[in-house]
Amino acid sequence: MGVLEAAILATVLSASQAPKVSVSLTPEARSVVPGQPFTVAIRIDLERPWHVYWRNPGDSGVPTIVEWRLPKGWKAGPLQFPVPKRFGSEGGTAYGHDGEIVLLAQITPDAKATGTAKVGANVLFLACLEACVPGEAPLEASVRLGPSPLVDQTAKPLFDRARKALPSTARGLSTAALAESDAYAMRVGGLSDMKEAYFYSDEPNVISNAASQPLEAIDGGFTLRLARSEYAKKPAARLTGVLAVTDAAGKTRGYQLDLAIARRP
Amino acid sequence: MKKTLLSMLGLATLGIALSAWATQDDTATSKMAPEFSVASSSGKDISLGQFKGKYVVLEWWNHQCPFVVRHYGGNMQALQKQMKDDGVVWLTVCSSAPGKQGHVSVEQANEIMKENGGSPAFILLDADGKVGKLFGAKTTPQMVLISPKGEVLYNGGIDNAPNARTKEDMAQAENFVLKAYKQAKAGQPITNPAERPYGCGVKY
Structure with missing residues (x-):
């Protein structure tokens, strides 16, 4: 399970102007089946009241994106965002998320995958309050390939919360x-x-x-x-x-x- | 389906045609720029009127905004130089309020711009946000192009690549200010008079 303090690329800001944030990548299953999709969660735990952006960021900001690094033949589905909120200022209205933000995506292993595989996700986000600070978190998690899926019970609360927050x-x-x-x-x-x-x-x-x-x-x-x-x-x-x-x-x-x-x- | 909608929404709303679309471009391109007078980092107050007869570019600037930082990786400086060499007056506008991100003193404005290798004619210190609000500036870097007659030819995002990350992404982008300028110089209609501004919200 990849958990990482996100690298805040605050080249021009002091640490006091950047939020505390940690980002993690969690597969729903420990063991997955070749050719059969499974879900992974990307959790951004962001110091309040900072926010990151939805797929349409609104009047400012940039969408939170994930660059997948998957084994050959594997595919990632679209990012599933929680229901967004509005963050208003005189500059306009932005659409985003604050607090605990969990994005889900479906990953489909190659039909011929075997052994153990690494799922990589580079999470790119812009955190804003008064200031805006970009962040990047390169994450990695391992899954085993097997004949039947084996759900990670410890991850169930996370996935339950994530699905409840989706539209x-x-x-x-x-x-x-x-x-x-x-x-x-x-x-x-x-x-x-x-x-x-x-x-x-x-x-x-x-x-x-x-x-x-x-x-x-x-x-x-x-x-x-x-x-x-x-x-x-x-x-x-x-x-x-x-x-x-x-x-x-x-x-x-x-x-x-x-x-x-x-x-x- | 049509019938269902008629009964659902009522007939009144259907009476209004989409005629507004036809005139949209005309109104956007014939808008006169509002006059302003504001302090600058040169120590002199600057008014828009003093540049009548020249093309003027307004660039909304917050040197700590990641989007501005990205464009000052070379892109903005190159555009400033290109426009300046062509006789365009480039005004960089800082509308960050005191205490907010990107706010600069006279000295800081000059020093930071020098460090970045930028070459605006003036940096306007719009700490109360008056100029920003006159032009409806929402983000940094938002750009405005004004004709020698004082018409707003372009107001919006700098280019069509809000999500660009690398120099390669940026090299592929279409710069809307440059496009509008070239079209205006050639006496052609401005095809993109207003595009969605992107970046950090202006820190009014």
Whole structure:
């Protein structure tokens, strides 16, 4: 299991201006099966109240990325991010994460892999508070290849927490999106006990990050108005991203949405 | 599907056409730059109006921002020199508030720029963020190009490579300021008058 104090590349900053951060790589299984995907967790433990960035960083920052270093024939799936939060300043609104951040990814071993294999992940992130500091953590973990998977029970709490923080599918929700002159109207039905909602677009240049997203209650749900990005080249064809919904108790849940945008015929 | 949406969202929202798109470029390119007067590291106050008749570049600067550090690996200095040699007035703007990352005194501004080998005409010390907010500067390094008539020709990110990490990545990037400048000089329409700024948030 690779655990490392991340190298903070603070060439121009004193240590007091850099956050404490540790990054680790944990496979869910000790023993994995050739050709069959398994999940790994990348945990960033970041001193509060610093933040790192989501896949769409918003008005500033840079996405947290992982460069995989895998044996030949192995493949890594997309990074799965927790439901993001907003970090606002006069410079705009950024999308990111703070505290314990666990990213998941599926790794598929080569179908002919044998013995023991090393999974490498170089984690690159930018941590910001008032200042911004880049960090890099080259991590490595070993897995054994075997006829059946053997889950690492000690890692279960970590993976449970990580999966709870991921957006869930939009199953059970009725959703639709419509283009307006300078905005998109997102209609969501099927949610009870909803106090606040915010849509995070996966892609930059689709909606304005800093604009408020006015919420209008309608029968059986709500409409969220998303101002289009001033940097959009053309009207978007789809709204893809995470709808974060906060209930009256202040608990936030995320739903991964991918909606075709209807236009005026 | 269409029917469902009609009933869901109501007819009113459908009445609005997408006409705003057609005029977007026109409005973005015909915007006059706001006038300002601000302290500079030369000791003199600098106003935009004094450069009328010349192209002016504004570069938002925070020397401790990792994105700025990356561009000052050689890229920014080369662009400054190229523009300067062509008669363009390059104004580096520091909008970091006192006590925040990138804030510099007159002496620090001159010293750091000299160490970096940069060659702006002036470094504007916009500690109260007035100039930054006038131009809607969100990030460092955000860039603005102003025409000899005082129109904003470009306002946005320096190039199309926000996630570049290596010199090779950066060499492949398309620089939007240079592109807009070349198009303006050639009397061509500016194809990219506004692109998403990227970098560190300006530390107002």
